[in-house]
Amino acid sequence: DIQMTQSPSSVSASVGDRVTITCRASQGISSWLAWYQQKPGKAPKLLIYAASSLQSGVPSRFSGSGSGTDFTLTISSLQPEDFATYYCQQANSFPRTFGPGTKVDIK
Amino acid sequence: EVQLVESGGGLVKPGGSLRLSCAASGFTFSSYSMNWVRQAPGKGLEWVSSISSSSSYIYYADSVKGRFTISRDNAKNSLYLQMNSLRAEDTAVYYCAREGDSYEIDYWGQGTLVTVSS
Numbered sequence: 001d002i003q004m005t006q007s008p009s010s011v012s013a014s015v016g017d018r019v020t021i022t023c024r025a026s027q028g029i030s031s032w033l034a035w036y037q038q039k040p041g042k043a044p045k046l047l048i049y050a051a052s053s054l055q056s057g058v059p060s061r062f063s064g065s066g067s068g069t070d071f072t073l074t075i076s077s078l079q080p081e082d083f084a085t086y087y088c089q090q091a092n093s094f095p096r097t098f099g100p101g102t103k104v105d106i107k
Numbered sequence: 108e109v110q111l112v113e114s115g116g117g118l119v120k121p122g123g124s125l126r127l128s129c130a131a132s133g134f135t136f137s138s139y140s141m142n143w144v145r146q147a148p149g150k151g152l153e154w155v156s157s158i159s160s161s162s163s164y165i166y167y168a169d170s171v172k173g174r175f176t177i178s179r180d181n182a183k184n185s186l187y188l189q190m191n192s193l194r195a196e197d198t199a200v201y202y203c204a205r206e207g208d209s210y211e212i213d214y215w216g217q218g219t220l221v222t223v224s225s
Contacts, residue, residue, distance in 0.1 A: 044202075044212075045215070049211035050211070053209070089152070091210035100151050101151045
C-alpha cells in the first residue's frame with residue numbers, strides 16, 4: 001500500500017499569509033494526487049486534482065505542484081474562509097490512501 | 108447539479124449489520140465509478156471501497172474486506188454498502204463519493220453516521 005504523509009500537521013497563520021502544505025507518497029504516483037479541504041461538520045471539497053489542476057469554482061489562490069513522490073499545496077493569500085483541514089490523497093492505485101491532514105488555523 | 112444523498116446510518120450493536128444507501132442525481136450515474144469513504148469521530152479520512160461503473164471492478168480496504176460489500180443499481184441511480192460483523196472501530200461518518208476522470212473524488216455526499224456500540 002502507498003503511505004501518504006503530510007507536513008506540517010498544523011499551521012497557524014494570518015489572513016493574507018502564504019501557506020504551503022507538503023504531501024509525500026511512499027512510492028511514485030506520477031501526478032495522481034488530489035487535495036481536499038474540509039471544514040468542521042462538512043464533507044470534504046475537492047480543490048486540486050492531477051497534482052496541479054484546479055477544480056472548477058475553486059479560487060485561483062489555491063495551487064498544486066509536484067510529481068512522483070513530493071507534492072505541494074499553496075494558498076497564496078490566506079482568506080478567512082480558508083481556515084480548515086487539508087488532505088492529500090493518492091489516486092494511483094488501490095487501496096486509495098489519504099494523508100493524515102493539515103489543520104490551518106488562525107494565528 | 109450533482110447530488111449524493113446517503114441514508115441508512117444509525118446505532119448498531121457489535122457484530123450487527125447495516126446497509127447504507129446513496130441516491131445519486133444530476134449526472135449519468137452509470138458512467139462513473141463510485142466510492143465509500145469514512146471518517147471516525149475526530150479522525151482523518153479513510154477510503155473504504157470502490158466500484159466501477161459497470162460493477163466489473165470492486166476494491167476494498169483491508170480493514171473491511173470480507174465484512175463489507177459494495178454494490179450499485181444503475182437503473183435506480185443508487186450505490187450501496189452492506190456492512191456485516193460490525194466493530195466499534197467501524198464507527199464513523201460514511202460518505203458516498205463520485206470518482207472523477209483523473210480518479211479524484213470530485214463530489215461527496217453529506218455523510219451518514221454509523222455508531223457501533225453495545
